[in-house]
Amino acid sequence: MNFQNIKEQDQKYILHTYGRVDAALVKGKNARAWDADGKEYIDFTSGIGVNCLGYSDPQWAAAVAKQAGEIQHLCNYYYSPQNTALAQELCQAAGMAQAFFCNSGAEANECAVKIARKYGESQGKWKIVTLQNSFHGRTLTTLAATGQEVFHKDFLPLTDGFLYADAGDLDGIRSLLEDAVCAVLIETVQGEGGVVPMDPSFVGDLRRLCDEKDVLLMLDEVQTGVGRTGHFYSYQGMGIQPDVVTSAKALAGGLPIGACLVGEKLRNILKPGQQGSTFGGNPVACAGAREVVRRVSDPAFLQEVAEKGQYFRQRLEALPQVELVRGQGLMLGVKLKAGDAHDILVQCAEQGLLVLTAKDLVRFLPPLTITREEIDAGLDIFTHVLREVNEK
Numbered sequence: 001m002n003f004q005n006i007k008e009q010d011q012k013y014i015l016h017t018y019g020r021v022d023a024a025l026v027k028g029k030n031a032r033a034w035d036a037d038g039k040e041y042i043d044f045t046s047g048i049g050v051n052c053l054g055y056s057d058p059q060w061a062a063a064v065a066k067q068a069g070e071i072q073h074l075c076n077y078y079y080s081p082q083n084t085a086l087a088q089e090l091c092q093a094a095g096m097a098q099a100f101f102c103n104s105g106a107e108a109n110e111c112a113v114k115i116a117r118k119y120g121e122s123q124g125k126w127k128i129v130t131l132q133n134s135f136h137g138r139t140l141t142t143l144a145a146t147g148q149e150v151f152h153k154d155f156l157p158l159t160d161g162f163l164y165a166d167a168g169d170l171d172g173i174r175s176l177l178e179d180a181v182c183a184v185l186i187e188t189v190q191g192e193g194g195v196v197p198m199d200p201s202f203v204g205d206l207r208r209l210c211d212e213k214d215v216l217l218m219l220d221e222v223q224t225g226v227g228r229t230g231h232f233y234s235y236q237g238m239g240i241q242p243d244v245v246t247s248a249k250a251l252a253g254g255l256p257i258g259a260c261l262v263g264e265k266l267r268n269i270l271k272p273g274q275q276g277s278t279f280g281g282n283p284v285a286c287a288g289a290r291e292v293v294r295r296v297s298d299p300a301f302l303q304e305v306a307e308k309g310q311y312f313r314q315r316l317e318a319l320p321q322v323e324l325v326r327g328q329g330l331m332l333g334v335k336l337k338a339g340d341a342h343d344i345l346v347q348c349a350e351q352g353l354l355v356l357t358a359k360d361l362v363r364f365l366p367p368l369t370i371t372r373e374e375i376d377a378g379l380d381i382f383t384h385v386l387r388e389v390n391e392k
């Protein structure tokens, strides 16, 4: 089927919840992808930070195919060796105690909210502080956690009990904590909010404040986690340990998975029957995730991510059309002096480069395995597009 047929079918049969770009990707290799008409792209999106080992990594694909050929799913009433092995490997990589597996970032955050409510229950605390400009998912509870009104509109009422603070405003958070708060949930780099990194000293101070007030510190590492920032989880570069970590996107390298990790203090906080998911911990997804954790938690791999991130950033900063670059590792956003970010995204796709936006920034989440040659090829196209925009 050619692109026009695909587009017509999509228009007719898919609910239009996405503003789609005119490209139907059918094949990929590391940071290169090809569309239904055979056109080649450099991919700086990795499917919104999902394909951390690039497209169709041979070892990852073999691990997944092997598991699919052995046993593809089992009910959570039985033990699953892939599930338990992943839990051990992930907890070790994260410095956490136990994992609950689900299928997405929103579900991982839902689980974190349930854990927080259960933790606070005996003290009559049930509210959760999140940050303005945050993004935590699309369910009614994670939308409530999301501190951006644009996502709430048309879907009220949302789950009760979320309070919003400004990033960096420790005094503001301190006063909110007086109001029956059991947990604080933040992203260390706000992704959808425009690639906004938190000051590590703010995160450290927040850790101490939460300890002082017996409030859980929960980190949404759905976008920042699994190597993206040059650390396995971003807090590992901040010298703190959270009480709860949520993870998804890149965790299984392109298969649906979510995880909610808890620290020692919360061991066995949820009891049998209090949380569950039919597909959660699915062995095929776990086989993919084990390959990801094995490769990405290697310090040499993480060092490479940090170095490639530096290189990418320096090349962006050298462009005269760039006003500023924000982010960490291979999670980068650029604000441009001229041109609308979404128009630039569309023009990049026309020229064979896939990028994302976040608010008014052009956002880059390339596969962590991207080569310098692929970075150069993509940034050459980006430079060309920016020149054309500035000539208009």
Ligand SMILES: *Cc1c(COP(=O)(O)O)cnc(C)c1O
Binding pocket: 103, 104, 105, 106, 107, 109, 135, 136, 137, 138, 187, 191, 192, 220, 221, 222, 223, 224, 248, 249
């Ligand atoms: C993408 C994202 C989510 C939601 O994840 P889904 O898998 O789409 O439910 C939650 N939090 C953050 C920080 C994200 O980037």
